[in-house]
Amino acid sequence: MAMMMKAAVFVEPGRIELDDKPIPDIGPNDALIRVTTTTICGTDVHILKGEYPVAKGLTVGHEPVGIIEKLGSNVQGYREGQRVIAGAICPSFTSYACQDHCSAQDGGSHSHGYKPMGGWRFGNSIDGAQAEYLRVPDAQANLSPVPDGLTDEQVLMCPDIMSTGFAGAESANIRIGDTVAVFAQGPIGLCATAGAKLRGASKIIVVDGIDERLQMARQMGADITLDFRKVDVVAEILKLTGGRGVDASIEALGLQSTFEAALRVLKPGGTLSSLGVYSTDLRIPLDAFCAGLGDHKIVTSLCPGGKERMRRLMDVIASGRVDLGPMVTHRYPLEKIVEAYDLFSHQRDGVLKVAIQAI
Amino acid sequence: MAMMMKAAVFVEPGRIELDDKPIPDIGPNDALIRVTTTTICGTDVHILKGEYPVAKGLTVGHEPVGIIEKLGSNVQGYREGQRVIAGAICPSFTSYACQDHCSAQDGGSHSHGYKPMGGWRFGNSIDGAQAEYLRVPDAQANLSPVPDGLTDEQVLMCPDIMSTGFAGAESANIRIGDTVAVFAQGPIGLCATAGAKLRGASKIIVVDGIDERLQMARQMGADITLDFRKVDVVAEILKLTGGRGVDASIEALGLQSTFEAALRVLKPGGTLSSLGVYSTDLRIPLDAFCAGLGDHKIVTSLCPGGKERMRRLMDVIASGRVDLGPMVTHRYPLEKIVEAYDLFSHQRDGVLKVAIQAI
Amino acid sequence: MAMMMKAAVFVEPGRIELDDKPIPDIGPNDALIRVTTTTICGTDVHILKGEYPVAKGLTVGHEPVGIIEKLGSNVQGYREGQRVIAGAICPSFTSYACQDHCSAQDGGSHSHGYKPMGGWRFGNSIDGAQAEYLRVPDAQANLSPVPDGLTDEQVLMCPDIMSTGFAGAESANIRIGDTVAVFAQGPIGLCATAGAKLRGASKIIVVDGIDERLQMARQMGADITLDFRKVDVVAEILKLTGGRGVDASIEALGLQSTFEAALRVLKPGGTLSSLGVYSTDLRIPLDAFCAGLGDHKIVTSLCPGGKERMRRLMDVIASGRVDLGPMVTHRYPLEKIVEAYDLFSHQRDGVLKVAIQAI
Amino acid sequence: MAMMMKAAVFVEPGRIELDDKPIPDIGPNDALIRVTTTTICGTDVHILKGEYPVAKGLTVGHEPVGIIEKLGSNVQGYREGQRVIAGAICPSFTSYACQDHCSAQDGGSHSHGYKPMGGWRFGNSIDGAQAEYLRVPDAQANLSPVPDGLTDEQVLMCPDIMSTGFAGAESANIRIGDTVAVFAQGPIGLCATAGAKLRGASKIIVVDGIDERLQMARQMGADITLDFRKVDVVAEILKLTGGRGVDASIEALGLQSTFEAALRVLKPGGTLSSLGVYSTDLRIPLDAFCAGLGDHKIVTSLCPGGKERMRRLMDVIASGRVDLGPMVTHRYPLEKIVEAYDLFSHQRDGVLKVAIQAI
Incomplete structure (x- = not known):
């Protein structure tokens, strides 16, 4: 008889609930992970609302931090407990x-x-990370060991929003001495700001309408913060760049x-990097x-994945170049994940990211 | 008293006329060119129709082939008669x-x-090439000697449409073995096809609705020609690429x-290069x-310019890699340029490009 | 009892011999290929001479064309007989x-x-392709179906020398209108010449000392051939490029x-691509x-591999952009591979590449 | 009669002396700068020692900060006193x-x-910056206004060593999360360290044999400092990167x-950026x-120049991302430049960079 676990499951539009599901079986190229910390993403809220369709009964969530419980027979170079x-x-x-x-x-093995978005599987095409256990397919390519000394929360942004935000700066091909504008300072925008700074931008102008986010943006590297409720953002950015x-x-x-504002503030020859x-x-x-x-x-x-990407991002955290810790504003045990969805989806209480912790 | 010359001048929407104007004076960084061959561009037709505004009295045209008549005092390494x-x-x-x-x-010297489009000056912000003489500003950076053995018509596409079409292939970052679709096979689209082939594309699919252009496309390197009057182009291209x-x-x-079709036929991760x-x-x-x-x-x-770009394009012509000669379908002396505009703007008689020749 | 097959085996420096070995077993991520055509590479001659050490008893060869005999349980999207x-x-x-x-x-799964050169496994760290059967590891990533209508010989260069020669042109970042020099026109140099042409080089100068190779170079796209026995190559190339x-x-x-000549003929800012x-x-x-x-x-x-690289190279062949067929100058059945080594290693009879065919 | 000025002049190997020379005349594309601060470069020491030959009588120095005294007639968008x-x-x-x-x-205007190194003119092919006045050729392209609020010393590294050091990081194509080793922490190496950090390297390992330089390296962004007098640097770096x-x-x-150590510590596929x-x-x-x-x-x-490069580097300084101020360890008036050469060329007193100030 299969061992059972708790998992946050998409039931129908408007309902994600904690349910009992069997702990996943694994094949020779898989690994089974005991999830110690995960989080809720804006995309999960789209799923909750039925705006992004997934199969009923699917376990949601795509940002796992955990411990290797079991390795498929072909997976080498890792050990259980890692x-x-x-x-x-x-x-x-x-x-x-x-x-x-x-x-x-x-x-995948499709002829062409x-x-x-085919690389996005967790909580999309296969069961995801908001559960006690997670099956990781193609584990040899995707498991990335957490360096000693880093906490779960320190690396919790690596699987998605740090990778996404940094990709925004990388795809924009930001160079030393660039002036960059970042529109919106939610979790991904904040990571994009941090990424722009890491790439050497010398002037980072950020835009949002929430004071706490504009404040947090300064911690992430913003030089100038603009509140779209108070200024004509396009006019102001053109003024700040001498036209x-x-x-x-x-x-x-x-x-x-x-999108439109991001285009209007570009110099001729500039790049709009859309996340x-x-x-x-x-x-x-x-x-x-x-x-x-x-x-x-x-x-x-789209957010790059794979163990090399994860390794790099964790190295950045370990180096102290960037501290994304302050972005975790709330913590819930997995048992109370429905409450966490309620808080996060309504953006209450200044929430940025919620850590969902194993019980 | 100033010496006079013939020049095609924008009079008002609907009227470009041949007029008498003084031969331009030149400053220390300029050169004066006697134009031996030039051509009419689709952009000139926009100017003619009043769709793209230029100053009344401006000499139009931006594709000069000619002979150095006079060099400014700071211009070095050239000789008159070249x-x-x-x-x-x-x-x-x-x-x-x-x-x-x-x-x-x-x-230019603007503070920032x-x-x-500021690099486009001929026939836009200063007098252009559809005249007997042309002042070339910043001549040291812009005059590019024609290699011996190449005729005026062979290099006539270099100043604009060859540079533009090739830029389409270059900006698309086409690699050896790529599959590429080119939408529209007018002069620029034909040059984009030639450019895609030169960059190593192994399958080039082109789309147009005019038989002669689809035929010409094969000469420029197209592997597959699609007539949008006869097939659902997007469906066909997806079929041709196995989905x-x-x-x-x-x-x-x-x-x-x-634009929309060009986006719909892209693989995820692909590039739409817009000309x-x-x-x-x-x-x-x-x-x-x-x-x-x-x-x-x-x-x-936007069409790259400068003498290095021109040198490279003429080298490509000289090497025989590409023969754009067949694209010159009609020839007129400058005196009859108004007739040439009439033919070209109405796309009569299978016209692709018209050579305007010195008298 | 294991089924047996013929295989060319490294015995000791100076001796590669045809021997009987068991047909390989395969694991879940492997495929077994019946080799229909393969070839001998210059590297194999280094192995033969003991200049590049491999394990005694290893089957040599790394350029397989064949038919899928058996697929591991995890390998999807292929079929036996393909x-x-x-x-x-x-x-x-x-x-x-x-x-x-x-x-x-x-x-591989090594911690870092x-x-x-770890990607080179066939005939180096595992048994190779000069045999009746070949085990392909990580088959899902490495098997590339041959398009209908292409013969074994047409795709025989894809696994190594075409990929290597083209990589020479790609790593040199050759652009439309470049002038390129290629030193040596053996099989790889010839493919580099073809690759330079495919990337849009407008002047390709090649250097060798064997008439047949200089002639073949013209077929591959060389514009100018220099015989180092007759001219001072560096001086000549500088002259050809106006200094x-x-x-x-x-x-x-x-x-x-x-290597030194390749550096001496470079413009400042140029790239020496070494193969x-x-x-x-x-x-x-x-x-x-x-x-x-x-x-x-x-x-x-180093020669890029993987099924996507192979797919692209075969597409180039299928498109007719390049015909490497003339490079196969000799053919031997596997049974006579020792004779083929003798011919190839002594570069007798104008040999370029030898096709080794299944019996 | 020409107005006279003081200038540091190369007399013969071993002798650079302060001499009287006429204040330069300027042509239409030039500007005359009154030099307020300049510095001495390692290259100037090579010139002093006769290891790098320049014409006798040439004014040396190539790192000017100053005030526009006079503008040529073609130079636009600047004003005297700027x-x-x-x-x-x-x-x-x-x-x-x-x-x-x-x-x-x-x-320049040479046919090809x-x-x-032709872009290096100051103190090499034309009179340089260690003088009261400097003629800047092609001033439209090369004069870069100093932002308000920045001191001479803050921008003194921009003309050469900051541009060079940063180019080292840029040419190495350093990406977010890279591990980088920098060999030697003189002024240029220190700037390379700062550049590597600005590009997002997460682990920067630097090597030198002088304590003060290793200490300064930490200020510039080094994570790990190695003293080659004390450790086997290659072995240590391989250990630090897990092999x-x-x-x-x-x-x-x-x-x-x-150079050799820099090659030995590279991963396969890595880049050695040589300055x-x-x-x-x-x-x-x-x-x-x-x-x-x-x-x-x-x-x-080679150190990139031009006004856009200078603008970017000064923006980086103005943003506070990097503070190169501590690298100016000594100050001399132009009148005592011979003393400054003596100190700098013998690397006495922990000297890194010497500011040479107008009297």
Whole structure:
């Protein structure tokens, strides 16, 4: 008889509930992880609301920190009891897409090997991390040991939002001395700000409408904070750059208004790096786009995964270059995850990220 | 008293006429070129129609082939009588934008150094090439000697459409073995096709609705030609790529429909390289954009200029790698340029490019 | 009792012999391939001579074309009887090195994941392709189906020398309009020439001392051939470039003299792309290196592998862009492979590549 | 009669003396700068010793901070009295080399446009900055206004060593999370350390043999300092990286021993970024180079110049990201520059950089 565990399960739009499910079996290339800490992502809220469809009964969550409970027969170089993380994007690394440096769009063994967002499996196409145990597929490629001395909470952002936010700065190809604007300072925007600073931007202008987030942005490296409730953000950024515009802008929310503003503040030849998950068609205004002649670049990035990416991000944490600890504002045991969803989805009490802890 | 010359002048919307103007004076950093061959661009037709505003009385045209008549005192390493071309984009190369590898957006001595499309001066902000003589500013950076053995017509595409079309392939970062789709096979689209082949694409799929252009596309390197009047182009390209989509698509027309199709045929992680001059806002459909999570890149390019760019393009012609000669379908003396505009703007008689020749 | 097969085995320096060995067993992530065609590489000659050490009894060879005989239980999306190739470099694609875009230096499950040349396994660290059957490890990542209509010989260069030669052009970052010099026109140098042409080089200057190879080079895209027995190659290339030097040079032999010449013909700011396997320390002359101030780049490349790389290379063949068929100058059945080694290692009879065919 | 000024002049090997020279005349594209602060570079010491030949009578020095005294007639967008700097590399920006993104190797109006180190003019091919006045050629491209609030000493490193050191990190293509080794922590090595940190390296290991420099290195961002007098540096770095090697190493001295060590500590696939000025041929050991099969890159960089580069570097200073102020250890008036040379060339008194101030 299968051993049972607790897991946060998508029941129907509006309902994610804690349920009993069997602890997963694993195959030869898998690992079983006992999850010690995980968190809730904005995407999970989309799932909760039914805006992003997943199968009923699926365990949600894609940001695991845990301990290896069991290793498949083909998985080498790890040991049971080892502390590890795995990326939200957990690709096979064997597909055509992965070998072509596009592992987030992994189509696995499909004949052509590409699938939009196919690298995202946890809490999307397979059971996820908001549970006592998690099956990690292609474990050899995805388990990344946590360096000694780092706590669960210190590495909790690595699987998704740190990787995503940093990818925003990387895809924007930020160079030493760049001026950068970041639109929205939720968890991902804050990580994008930290990433822009790490890439050498010398002037980082951030935009949000919540005081606590603008304050936190300064801790993450923002030089100038703009409150869109108080100033005309586009006009102000153009003024701050002497009319030139920024070298790169990062969109971290997913709205037409932020996308458009991010384009309008770009210098000719600049890059708009888009991280937001949109829910409507986007409009590119003709004038902001110089009718197609402005040498603009618009780049989107899905959170990179894999053990090498996780290793790098944890190294950044270990080096003390960035401290994302202050972003964990609340803590709940897994048993109370439904309460945590309630708080997080309503953005109450200044919440940024909620740590969900094993009991 | 100033010597006079013939020049095609923008009079008012609907009227470009041949007029008498003084032969330009030159300053210490300029050169005076006697134009031996030039051509008419689609952009000139926009000017003619009043869709792109220029000053009344301006000499139009931006694709000069000619002979150095006179050199400013600071211009070194050239000699009078030498055959040269200069790019449609004719930047200062001293501005901040130029030094930051964005010379098409040259803001000159402006404090911040950027100006949208600022590198385009001929027939836009200063007198252009559809005249007997042309003043070339910043001549040291822009005059490029024509190699012996190349005719005027062989290098006539270098200043603009060859540079533009190739930039489409370069900005798409086409690699050996890529599959590429090119939307529209007018002169620029044909050059994009040739550029994609030169970059090593192994399957080039082109789209147009005019038989002659689809035929010409095969000469330029197209492997598969699709007539949008006869097939559902997006469905067909997805079928041709086994459902994967193309590595890169190049938009060479400037319409919502081609832009959108170019996005829909992209593989996740692919690049849409846009060359068209748009006249409306653009819409990015949510599904084609994977809600922002498809690792897509949208890149626009304005025709690169400068003598090094011109030198490279002429080397490509001289090597025989590409023969753009067949694209010159009609020839007119400068005196009959109004007739040439009439033919070209109405796309009569299978016209691709018209050579305008000195009398 | 194990079924037996013929295999070319390294016995001791100076002796590679055909022997009977058991047909390999396969594990869940492996495939068994019946080899229909393979070839002998210059590296195999180094093994034969004892210059590159491998274990006694190892089956040599790393360029397989064959038919899937059996698939491991985890390998999906293929079928038995399918025609496939696998790269000479056959990485795990799960290691840190592989995820960091350095799969040829794959350290597998080793804690840090890097090993010099670790991606090269066939005929190096595991049994190779000069046999009736071959075990392909990590088959999901490495088996690449041969497109219908391509013969064994047409794809025989993909696993190694085409991938290597093209990598020489790719690592040199050759751009449209570049002038390139390629030193040595053996099989790899010839492929580098073809690769330089595919990347858009407009002037390709090649150097060798064998007439047949210089002739073959013209078929592969060389514009100018120089015989080092007859001219001072460095002086000639500088003359051909007006004193400037080439944008990129490719070394395809592995000697101090070719390495040094490749550096001396570079323009300041140029790239030396090195493919040769050296057997001595290298010397960088102070003057050729501008004392370290010439913005030079020296880049080495090991043959990229994996099924995506193989797919691309076969697409290039299928497109007709390149025809490497003429490089197969001789054919032997596997039974006579010792004779083939004798011919190939002594470079008799104008040999370029020898096809070794299943009986 | 020409107005006279004081200038440090190369007399003969072993002698640089302060002399009277006419204040330079300027042409239409030049500017005349009154130098308020400059400094002495290691290269100037090579000139002093006769190891790097310059014309007798030449004014030395290439790191100017000053005030615009006079502008040529073609120079626009500046005003007399404005505080500016110009780069040690002061290119024309009109040559083929400059337009091909290689401005440090600027050949000016030479037919092919390339010259090794040709962008370095001050104190090399034209009179330099260790004088009361300096003629800046191609002033439109090279004068960069100093932001309000920055002192002369704060921007004194921008023209050369900050640009050079940062180029070392940029050419190494350092990414977020990289481990980097920097060999030698003189002024340029210290700037390379600061540059590596700005690019996001998470572990920076530096090597020197002088305590004060190792201490200063920590201020610039070093995580680990190694004293080559006390440890086997190569062994130690391999140990610190778990046997893997570093992602990138930066050579900042110009010796065989540091070059070789920088190669030996590289991971396969890593980049050696070389900044040193060598005075002997270099040897690449076969084993450290994996016989040419290690996917190694060796890249050299000459200090980038131009007003955009200077603007960026001053922005970095203004942002407070880096404080190079502590590197100015000594100050002398121009009148005592011979004393300053004596101190600096003998590396007495813990000297790092000497500010030479206008009287």
